[in-house]
Amino acid sequence: MHDHHEPASGRVETRDERADRKWNELLQEVRVTQTGVQILFAFLLTVAFTPHFQALGRGDHNIYVMTILLGAAATGALIAPVSLHRIVTGHRLKPETVDWASRFTKAGLVLLLCTVASALLLILRVVVSDGTALWLSAGALVWFAACWFAPAVWLRRRSGKNR
Numbered sequence: 001m002h003d004h005h006e007p008a009s010g011r012v013e014t015r016d017e018r019a020d021r022k023w024n025e026l027l028q029e030v031r032v033t034q035t036g037v038q039i040l041f042a043f044l045l046t047v048a049f050t051p052h053f054q055a056l057g058r059g060d061h062n063i064y065v066m067t068i069l070l071g072a073a074a075t076g077a078l079i080a081p082v083s084l085h086r087i088v089t090g091h092r093l094k095p096e097t098v099d100w101a102s103r104f105t106k107a108g109l110v111l112l113l114c115t116v117a118s119a120l121l122l123i124l125r126v127v128v129s130d131g132t133a134l135w136l137s138a139g140a141l142v143w144f145a146a147c148w149f150a151p152a153v154w155l156r157r158r159s160g161k162n163r
Contacts, residue, residue, distance in 0.1 A: 019094040034078050041071040067118040077108030117141040
């Protein structure tokens with residue numbers, strides 16, 4: 001017995017077919033973000049071993065610790081869909097897996113946004129004044145949020161009004 005679902009797009013697919021499609025789409029998205037967060041996290045891990053690191057003040061060390069923890073959390077959230085899928089494969093939980101993987105990915109994106117902003121703050125504090133670094137980092141945070149999240153929010157609201 002197939003339970004066919006026809007969303008507003010007119011696509012006819014079973015619950016399992018929809019889950020398979022959404023899983024494949026999610027995997028493509030996660031591949032891009034995983035690579036970025038892993039490169040950023042690897043770079044951040046090396047910073048503590050550079051000669052200039054010891055010359056940084058306590059505030060910068062605290063920002064570094066926060067940045068590393070955010071990067072680790074982003075990495076964990078963005079890799080979580082893979083481990084979740086591997087552990088529950090074969091238990092007929094694909095739609096639920098897709099939902100959880102989507103939640104982890106969204107959390108990972110927010111954590112990645114915070115990691116980038118925090119890393120920028122750390123680096124910019126070395127290059128420009130503390131106040132300027134804070135404003136530039138905040139501006140970057142707003143820019144990333146505007147690029148990554150604002151269009152989706154706008155589209156979803158617009159879509160909801162049209163229905």
